Amino acid sequence: MVAYALRRLLGAIPVILVSTFVMYALVSSINDPIAELRQSCPQCDSSAYDRLNDLYNLDQPIPQRYLSWLGGAVTGDLGVSTSMGEQEVAPIFWDRAKNSALLSIPAALIVIVFSAVLSIYSALRQYSLGDYAVTGFTYLGLAMPTFFFGLLLQVFWGIWFQNWTGLKPFWTGGLHTESIGDLLSSVALPITTLVIISLAADTRFGRAAMLETRNADFIRTARAKGVPERTIVLKHLLRAALIPMVTVWAITFGTLLGGTLVTETVFSWPGLGRLLIFNGVFDGDVNIMMAVILFIGVITVLFNLLADLLYGWLDPRVRYG
C-alpha cells in the first residue's frame, strides 16, 4: 500500500510537469509584458525593458523560461508579479490559499457529513415525504446558480432580516479577522453557499448508491441471518455504499480547495479563485496564474490518489500490487 502510494506519487510528477508546461506555454504566448509596457508607458526608456527582460527572461524562448520558472517553483520561489508592482508571488499566493481554505475545508467536511446523513435518510425512506423534501432541496441546489443563491443570502441577512429585527448576525461580504466572532460571522454565508451548491450533487449520488445497495442480495442475506435492522443500515449498508461515495467526496474536496471563483466574487472574498481570474487573467500576470494552476494541479492529483487509496482500503476486491 505504501509502495503503491509512493509509486503513484512518482507517476504524478510527469502529469504535473506536462500540464504546467502546456499551461505555461499557452499563458506566456498570449501575455506579453513588453507590448503592454510599450502601450502603457510610451515614454519609458530601454532600462525599463531591460528590467522586464531581467525579471521574466523575456529574451529567452518559452521552454527555457518555463525551466527557470520551474526551478524556482520547486524551491518555493514562485517568481515576481508583473501586475502588482514586482511583489513576490509566493507570499501573496499562500495568503490567498489560506483564505480559500477557511471556506473550503469546513464546507467540504460539512458536505461529506450532510450528504452521508441525507442520502441514508432519503434511501431508507424512499418516496416518503421526507425523501421528496430532500430530493426537492437537492434539485433546488443543483438548479440554482451559485451567484444567485449567494446574493439571496446577502439580501436576506443583510437587508430583510435587519429590517425586521434590527440585527445583522452575519457579515455579508469580505474577510473580517478582528475577532473570532467576526471571523465566524464572515465565513458563515459563503460556507453556506458552497455547502448548498456542492451538497446537492453529492446527495443525489449518495442516494442512488444507497438505494442500489439497499436492494442488494447481501442485505437480504444479513436480514435472513437475523441481523437487527439498525446494524444492517450502519454496518452492512453504509460500508458498501461508502465505496462509491468516497470518490465523489474526494472530487468535491479537491474542487473546493482549488478555489471557488463565483462564491468568492459574490462575497468579496480574497481567495484563490479571485486571485487567478482578476489578478492573473485580467491583468495578464503569468506568475500569478502559474502559481494557482500549479496548486490546482497538485491538489487534483493528490485527492485522486487519496480517493484511490481509500477505495482500496474500503473494498477488499481492489488490491494494489
Add this chain to the structure above:
Amino acid sequence: MNVSGSTNQPLLEVDNMSVGFRAKKKPTAQAVRGVSYSIERGETLAIVGESGSGKSVSAMAMLGLLPSSAEITGQVRLEGVDLLALTPKELRTYRGRRIAMIFQDPMTAFHPAFTIGNQIAETITVHGLANKKQALSRAAELLELVGVPEPGVRVNQYPHEYSGGMRQRAMVAMAIANKPDLLIADEPTTALDVTIQAQVMEVLANIQKEVNAALILITHDLGVVASVADRVQVMYGGRIVERADVRPLFRAPRNPYTRGLLTSLPRVDGARDNRLIPIPGSPPSILAMPPGCAFAPRCSYRTEVCDASAADLQMVVDGHESRCHHNADLPEWTPLQTGSES
C-alpha cells in the same frame, strides 16, 4: 438441539397461506394463493415450479423477507408458534437461528467488504450465542464441515477470493451455523456449474442429516429433486397442483402440468430420436389469473369445467394428491410416450 417429545406435531405447518402484492391503481397481485403443507424434522420437501409460480415468494414470506407491499394471510406455525403473527423483533430471533436460508446466487449473497469468516461468525454472535472469537473459530470448523479446504486460511478470506462452488459451500456453512430446525434452500445450485451442482447438493443433504433439520428445497431442477427429496410438491400459478413422495411422482405423475414438465425434459433412457414436447404457451401473469384452473389455457385435457372453476387438491391414490378436474379420467402415464411425429 431441542428434540421435542411429542411427535404428533410437525415441525412446520403452513396453513392456507396467501401472499399478494399491493400496487397503486392496480389490482393486488396474488403470488401465492392458499398454500398448505407441513414438514417434519429430517425430511426434505422439494417445491418445484416455473419462475413466477410462487415458490420463492412463499418461502420468503415465512421469514418476513418480502417488501412491505406484500400482504400475507394464513398461518405458518413452527412448533405451534405462528411466525406471521410475530413482531419483527420476535421474528428476528427465529431468522438465522431456527430457520436459515440458503440463497440462489452465492456471488452476490455475501457482503463484498467482510471476510467469509466474519459473515459466518456474525450469524452466531448476532443471536448472542458466542463471543466474536469463539464464533470465528466455529466458523472455521463449519467451513471444514462443508468441505472447504484449508479452513484456517479460508476463514480470513473475502468472498471474491472464493470460487462459486466454494462460496455456496460457505453459504451452507453459514446457514447451519446455529443448527437450525429448518433450512430453506432457494435454488441453491442454479447459479453453479453443472459439475459443482452435485457436490454442493451432496454437502447440503449430508449436513441436513447431521443436524437433523428439515429442508425445504425450492428448485426447478427436477434432477436435483429426484436425487435428494423425500416429498415433492409442484406449484403452478401460486397453488400446489400436485404433491406426492418423490418416487410415485416421477413414476406416475398425476397432474397434466407435472406431466408436461417431465415430457419437456430430456431423458437419459429415452430413445435418441424422441423429441421433447414443450408445454405450449406461457405461465399466467399473477395480475391476470384465469378464473378457473390456472393451467387450463395450456392444458391438452382442458374441458369447459376447467375454465369455470379451479379444482381442489384431491387425494388420487394413497399419499398422492393432484389438483385436476380430470383426476379420474386422465389417461395412464407412460414415461416414454414422447413421440417423434410432432
